């Protein structure tokens with residue numbers, strides 16, 4: 081039998097799609113870095129990354145406050161959302177009766193689909209007054225931003241860890257159950273150890289979402305590009321600062337925004353590679 | 364006395380939903396014996412075994428009537444978790460928890476609150492010794508259990524069960540996926556474990572039932588009916604001189 085050497089239409093389409101995504105990705109990296117690069121050579125990479133003052137109109141391009149704020153937002157929201165999201169996933173898979181599970185699943189899916197600007201409104205009407213009331217400041221700042229981000233990334237964490245928990249072989253549960261383990265002990269010793277990597281993958285994916293989130297953060301963070309000193313004080317993060325300044329930036333300022341974008345891109349890429357590494361080690 | 368009855372099963376019916384799978388099951392398991400449950404696939408061997416440690420009730424809507432007495436006391440009157448510590452179970456698929464060999468054995472005592480390292484060390488050594496694994500594994504206790512062979516995993520499962528010092532161990536086709544040598548090791552082990560426990564096995568392997576057990580319970584269903592006890596008695600008699608023709612046909616492999 082001779083097999084046709086011609087490329088099948090499916091192969092051709094798949095190849096084109098692959099090519100488009102690879103080229104697209106390369107172009108994104110290329111342009112962001114090309115547009116931003118001049119500022120690195122002008123002020124120096126070290127000064128850009130570690131400078132503490134972001135005053136573009138006065139020619140000061142220290143991105144450290146923005147980078148630190150972004151990192152604090154990621155760490156804070158993941159610390160808040162992981163226990164909640166994993167807890168919710170455990171409850172949904174292991175404890176909840178079917179109608180409750182369906183209901184929660186719908187809620188989580190809806191939560192994942194809400195546009196981020198709506199989360200921003202929610203933060204402004206609910207968490208900013210609460211922060212103002214309890215922490216005595218303007219209300220804008222890291223606290224409401226972390227809370228809003230935590231809610232936004234919760235669905236990712238819940239969905240991915242829920243899948244990981246469901247994928248645990250029944251035998252693992254049976255082992256603990258047959259030894260007389262309680263329900264929680266069964267989860268704790270029979271289920272969670274096998275699901276652990278999946279849960280970590282979920283949180284890393286969620287970090288990727290948190291670091292890039294622009295709109296909701298912009299609406300509640302207060303956007304003061306200063307070193308973040310306290311959680312109840314306004315701050316500014318990389319993506320929201322870019323979005324804000326882009327409207328009017330020219331010259332070096334514009335270049336600096338692209339450079340900031342490049343830094344953001346690197347952070348996001350690192351997170352994605354970390355997620356893949358952890359995911360690949362899964363048994 | 365050596366011949367006290369440890370487990371007494373009488374008039375037991377088991378339903379899944381409205382579907383009756385076992386009807387009017389009677390037999391006894393004297394202490395320090397091995398009972399083999401044989402019968403065609405789907406006749407309810409696993410179901411019956413799981414009813415002894417009440418894990419069947421975790422799986423589906425299932426109902427059991429009749430009496431199952433452990434040391435004269437209805438098992439439904441025990442706390443189910445305590446009962447499961449006293450009635451251990453080994454499954455067909457050699458499964459381990461995704462952790463170290465040590466932790467796979469220590470998990471049972473940990474569930475019941477044993478924390479002290481010295482105590483756990485002692486239990487782990489004793490249980491691995493009991494499962495003929497200590498010599499093989501004593502230098503690899505803190506290696507992952509997933510790396511073990513199927514036969515070792517199965518003996519590790521036995522060690523895990525032994526760590527709770529059970530009175531009964533149920534083996535549900537525990538050697539079905541093992542090679543003859545590993546199977547032999549497990550059978551030898553069962554024989555030794557008789558000193559401290561009572562064993563009930565479900566098996567498709569007639570030779571195993573004949574070799575390893577003291578008593579045999581043969582279950583089978585008529586077309587469209589629940590399974591019943593066809594014959595129960597000393598293994599030697601069942602295999603050399605069965606009273607019922609069906610038994611002879613089944614054990615000689617002529618049907619079922």
Ligand SMILES: Nc1ncnc2c1ncn2[C@@H]1O[C@H](COP(=O)(O)OP(=O)(O)OP(=O)(O)O)[C@@H](O)[C@H]1O
Pocket residue numbers: 379384402403404405406407408409410411422423
């Ligand atoms: N969870 C369940 N829900 C409903 N019916 C079940 C369930 N488990 C088993 N059954 C039914 O009960 C009967 C007995 O099943 P069981 O697994 O106990 O048989 P078995 O003798 O162990 O079979 P095998 O030798 O193949 O392991 C079968 O007809 C099966 O379809």
Ligand SMILES: [Mg+2]
Pocket residue numbers: 408409410535536565
């Ligand atoms: Mg079975």
